[in-house]
Amino acid sequence: MSQSVFESLDQNYSPSDLLQFQQQYNLPVFNVSTVIGGHDTDSACTEDANNCVEANLDVQYLMGLSYFTPTTYYYEDATDSFLAWIQGVANLANPPLVNSISYGAIEPSLPKFIVDAFNTEAQKLGVQGVTIVVSSGDDGVANFQARGDSSKCGYNPSFPASSPYVLAVGATMGAETNSPEVACTSTNGGIITTGGGFSTKFSAPSYQTEAIKGYFAGLSKQPVSGYATSGRGYPDISIAGFNYEVVVGGKTLAVSGTSASAPVIASFISLVNAERYNLGLPALGFVNPALYNVGMAVVNDITSGENNCAASSLPKTATCCTQGFFATQGWDPLTGFGSLDFEKFKASFISLAKKN
Numbered sequence: 001m002s003q004s005v006f007e008s009l010d011q012n013y014s015p016s017d018l019l020q021f022q023q024q025y026n027l028p029v030f031n032v033s034t035v036i037g038g039h040d041t042d043s044a045c046t047e048d049a050n051n052c053v054e055a056n057l058d059v060q061y062l063m064g065l066s067y068f069t070p071t072t073y074y075y076e077d078a079t080d081s082f083l084a085w086i087q088g089v090a091n092l093a094n095p096p097l098v099n100s101i102s103y104g105a106i107e108p109s110l111p112k113f114i115v116d117a118f119n120t121e122a123q124k125l126g127v128q129g130v131t132i133v134v135s136s137g138d139d140g141v142a143n144f145q146a147r148g149d150s151s152k153c154g155y156n157p158s159f160p161a162s163s164p165y166v167l168a169v170g171a172t173m174g175a176e177t178n179s180p181e182v183a184c185t186s187t188n189g190g191i192i193t194t195g196g197g198f199s200t201k202f203s204a205p206s207y208q209t210e211a212i213k214g215y216f217a218g219l220s221k222q223p224v225s226g227y228a229t230s231g232r233g234y235p236d237i238s239i240a241g242f243n244y245e246v247v248v249g250g251k252t253l254a255v256s257g258t259s260a261s262a263p264v265i266a267s268f269i270s271l272v273n274a275e276r277y278n279l280g281l282p283a284l285g286f287v288n289p290a291l292y293n294v295g296m297a298v299v300n301d302i303t304s305g306e307n308n309c310a311a312s313s314l315p316k317t318a319t320c321c322t323q324g325f326f327a328t329q330g331w332d333p334l335t336g337f338g339s340l341d342f343e344k345f346k347a348s349f350i351s352l353a354k355k356n
Contacts, residue, residue, distance in 0.1 A: 001277055003270045004072035004089075004096035005058040005263065007037075008081045008103055012044040013055035013073055014249070021060045021247040028067050032059065036088070037075030045249040057246045057255050058102055058263045065267035069274065072096050082160055083114055086121040086132075095125060097273055097283045100266035101134045101166075102259035104158035106143050108200050115159055115201055122165035126286030132166040133266040135258035136235040137195025140185075140307035141227070146319050147310045153321030155197055155227040161234050162199035164208075167287055168234035169265045170194040170335045171241025171258045172302055183305025183327045183334040184241045184256070186318040191256040192311040193318075194238065196325060196333035198231035207289040208233060211331035218329060224322050236291060237299060238335035239264050257311075265340060272346050279350065290352060291337070296330065298345040299338035303327050307334045 007013070015031065022029050032040070045052035055073075063071050074096075078084035082105070089095045107115070122132055137158035139146055146152040161168040171184040171194040184190040198204075204212055212233050216222070241261040243254050273283045284290075291298075308324025325333045 001069050001270060001274050002072065002096040003062060003066060003069045003098040003266060004074050005062055006085050006099060006101040006103065007039060007055045007058065007073065007075045008077055010051065011055040012039045012041050012052050013059045014042045014045040014052055015040060016042045017045055017056050017247045017250065018059055018063065020250065021064065024247065025064065027064055030063060030067050032073045033070040034072040036072060039075040040073055049248045049253065052248050053246065053253065053255060054102060054259060056248050057244065057260055058100060060246055061244065061260060062100055062263040062267050065264060066270035069270045080114055083118050086118055090121045090125060095128070095130055097129055098131045098266050098270045099133065100263040101132065101160065102262045104135065104137050104161055106145060107157040107159040107162050110159055112201060118160060119163055119165050122163060126165060129283035129285040131269050131284055131287055133262050133269065134161045134166045134168050135262035136161045136168050136170045138192035138257045139310040140193040140195060141197045141323050141325065142310055142321050146321065148319055150319050150321065153323060155323050157197045157199050158195050161195065162202060162232055164202050164205040164232045165286065168236050169258060169261045170196055170235035170238035171261045172238050172335060172339045173240065173242035175240050176243050181300060181302060181339055183302055183307065185305050185307065186309050186312045187315050187320065189315055190242050191313050192241065192258070193307050193309050194241065194258060194334055196235055196307055198228045198233050198333065200228045200231060202232040203230055204232050207292040211292060214330055215328065215332050219326060221326065223325050226323055233333050235336040236288060237265065237337050237340045238302065239340050268340065268342050268345060272349055275346060275350060284349060290349065294348050295337050298348050299340055301329060301338045302335040303329055305334050
């Protein structure tokens with residue numbers, strides 16, 4: 001069993017912060033097993049927390065939940081970092097079985113040959129038992145360009161979350177305060193707004209068409225036009241994404257985002273892979289078709305929220321657009337099927353394998 005986090009944009013993770021996080025929360029102490037590309041230094045985190053927030057978040061929660069799984073820290077700073085990363089992973093003799101990505105680019109701005117090449121490698125890895133988990137973005141349907149700039153409103157899907165060959169993950173809020181769980185939105189105090197929508201480059205895969213059809217059929221109010229009506233919808237599922245405690249530069253910070261949701265879901269998959277391994281079963285690999293087969297049986301349905309606003313720490317100052325989607329019963333382009341229930345997910349995906 002193995003797992004990995006993708007990092008870029010000059011992010012660093014701190015080994016000493018990881019140790020403090022593990023000790024602070026009474027977790028077993030394990031080190032990152034493999035570092036590819038460097039950017040694993042303590043000093044960068046003490047100099048400026050912004051150098052490490054993302055990477056520390058990813059490492060601490062992936063390893064905090066699936067601590068016994070050997071973990072690779074994979075840094076990539078190439079211009080086409082997603083493609084360079086997946087080609088690098090594909091060239092490894094034993095690629096990590098679960099890979100968490102908490103980054104995204106504005107899909108319409110990317111050349112199609114780049115995203116197609118990424119998808120080709122993702123398909124190859126999927127049949128080898130490799131799962132790729134990607135955060136859906138923190139700025140609703142408009143993407144990060146709309147923060148503080150309403151002229152950038154519109155439907156701008158995030159890649160690689162929009163790839164049909166990854167598991168895209170959104171964010172919820174409420175569970176952390178024992179309140180009703182809803183889609184995480186900046187206007188509701190969530191700081192970020194869970195990303196979601198429909199790809200402009202990839203058609204909805206066959207495993208997803210019925211879920212999308214059901215979404216639009218069940219709405220009492222239709223979204224503003226402008227989205228790709230036949231595109232791959234995302235996210236696929238969600239998990240809590242608000243107010244995670246992360247150690248950075250020796251201090252504990254509160255961090256929110258789908259960037260937190262992705263490594264948590266990735267750790268869940270690593271845990272299920274471990275259970276399957278003990279039973280002589282293969283790793284989950286490309287999990288989407290099976291997930292869409294079981295659908296609502298492994299989640300808590302999220303029926304409240306709208307992802308029309310960008311991220312903002314001050315709810316009243318968030319850039320809000322006319323474009324956006326509404327949460328409803330069943331799958332929707334805010335939280336997918338809903339918030340994943342680990343025990344149901346584990347039981348279902350072990351039971352399915354036994355039946356097959």
